[in-house]
Amino acid sequence: MRSWVFFLLVCLGTVAAPVVSAESCENFTGSTMNSGNGPKASWRTDYPSNPSVSASPWLSVDFEADPKDYMNAVLSQIQAGFKIDGDRLVGTGGEDWWISLWMDYGTSGRERRMGLTKERGPRQSDLAPDSPPGYQVWAVGFYNRAGAATLGEIFENPCSASLPVQVRFPRETVSIKFLFTDAEPSEVTYLQGGPEFKALIDPTASNGDPEDRVERAVRLLQVDIAVKDRRAAETGWVFGTFGWVGPQTGDGLFDNLVPVSLQWGDDPGVYNTDIVESWINPSLEGVMYGWPERFTLGFKGRANGPADNIRSSCISCHSAARVPRSSRGLLGSRFNMETDILDPEKVMEHVDTWFTNRSGSQLFTPEEPARSVLDYSLQLDAATFRMCRACQAGDLEGETPQICRSAGFYNRQQCASATREKESAGLLDAPELSIQKSLRVIVPPRQ
Numbered sequence: 001m002r003s004w005v006f007f008l009l010v011c012l013g014t015v016a017a018p019v020v021s022a023e024s025c026e027n028f029t030g031s032t033m034n035s036g037n038g039p040k041a042s043w044r045t046d047y048p049s050n051p052s053v054s055a056s057p058w059l060s061v062d063f064e065a066d067p068k069d070y071m072n073a074v075l076s077q078i079q080a081g082f083k084i085d086g087d088r089l090v091g092t093g094g095e096d097w098w099i100s101l102w103m104d105y106g107t108s109g110r111e112r113r114m115g116l117t118k119e120r121g122p123r124q125s126d127l128a129p130d131s132p133p134g135y136q137v138w139a140v141g142f143y144n145r146a147g148a149a150t151l152g153e154i155f156e157n158p159c160s161a162s163l164p165v166q167v168r169f170p171r172e173t174v175s176i177k178f179l180f181t182d183a184e185p186s187e188v189t190y191l192q193g194g195p196e197f198k199a200l201i202d203p204t205a206s207n208g209d210p211e212d213r214v215e216r217a218v219r220l221l222q223v224d225i226a227v228k229d230r231r232a233a234e235t236g237w238v239f240g241t242f243g244w245v246g247p248q249t250g251d252g253l254f255d256n257l258v259p260v261s262l263q264w265g266d267d268p269g270v271y272n273t274d275i276v277e278s279w280i281n282p283s284l285e286g287v288m289y290g291w292p293e294r295f296t297l298g299f300k301g302r303a304n305g306p307a308d309n310i311r312s313s314c315i316s317c318h319s320a321a322r323v324p325r326s327s328r329g330l331l332g333s334r335f336n337m338e339t340d341i342l343d344p345e346k347v348m349e350h351v352d353t354w355f356t357n358r359s360g361s362q363l364f365t366p367e368e369p370a371r372s373v374l375d376y377s378l379q380l381d382a383a384t385f386r387m388c389r390a391c392q393a394g395d396l397e398g399e400t401p402q403i404c405r406s407a408g409f410y411n412r413q414q415c416a417s418a419t420r421e422k423e424s425a426g427l428l429d430a431p432e433l434s435i436q437k438s439l440r441v442i443v444p445p446r447q
């Protein structure tokens, strides 16, 4: 009798357990957050189960008519959540912003101090007319309560993220991303007077072993926003970016952020610069764009930020989010901005391939099967890929996450550590899996 009562209590206990949490996976040993010393970022991963948000003031603003007001309404919701603490950006405590798990692996994996991941490094004259190549850009992205509830479902088992066939972020989802650079303010003059943060980044622009990262001063360059908004009828999302423009004023952080561009569609079929589904701040001409190498921010005048590739636009990259990625990747990087741009046929092909309007549940390159379409989330793409590589490299132990097998990333039943043990015991003959522990996973940063 007593054992029955005990059994019942155990069952009730299991049922009543709240479906929240998702601290990182205990079977994962390769976190790049453990490289180096000093303070460690502590962003929220205790995902909420309820997606309701308290306020969405941008919903009363028409993004086409008043792009700046729309962006500033979103910014007002961000401002309360973050502050500067010494030389780090931190949360104000209990902030309504959550990061994604599984971004802390590989050569672009989260650095320790602010949890930044490595992004595409700017090319010559990307950030300013005379900015040299060789600088780095590192970023940290968050979802608000609505979006984080979806992350909570995906990462319910943090050791085996599970993606639905169609990820669907709820209606009031907002995602944001802070981008930092080590560029010299003497060369990128709008950064002058900006607060100096410190991050553990690579000694040079090329990706290296996270163990070799060095503490370096970085400044806030750009703050990206992505807002799920039904009024963006063809895409379902509005993307935009702010730039940090000096001299310092107010709080020096948010008060210096100037709206740079906003985009609710990709202007399909527009081969010239008659772009109508993006807004670009004209007052930043000559500051963030408008010189020969960077005539526009995004392709033919579509929205992008100073850190982004001129061949693309926010929506072009994000609407290609799927697992596995298309064989075309995220960006038409072979398009040559000096020669192909002069060839109307090549321009047409580039636009027709990359700048089409799709909702978050429509697959990019549908002729190639996918396991999941990600509703514009490229962090989910990066996180899944990193988790599967960790499994393959033996930095995640246990059973292979189902998604890694169904997406074709790694097909063994057990992650490589178990396979290696069996191998060394002579139980398995799998030479292709003799991956050294020292293998560093190359996760290409955004192009």
Ligand code: HEC
Pocket (backbone or CB within 6 Å): 117, 118, 119, 139, 141, 142, 175, 176, 177, 224, 225, 226, 239, 240, 241, 303, 304, 305, 308, 309, 312, 313, 314, 315, 317, 318, 330, 331, 376, 377, 378, 379, 380, 382, 445, 446, 447
């Ligand atoms: C060349 C491709 C590319 C372009 C262009 C691009 N992004 Fe992204 N973006 C990414 C990748 C890859 C990630 C995920 C990896 C990361 O966060 O480091 C990402 C992450 C984000 C996130 C975090 C949420 C998410 O989807 O994962 C936001 C918000 C975001 N980008 C906004 C923007 C905005 C706004 C623009 C234009 C101003 C933009 N992006 C342009 C590739 C791109």
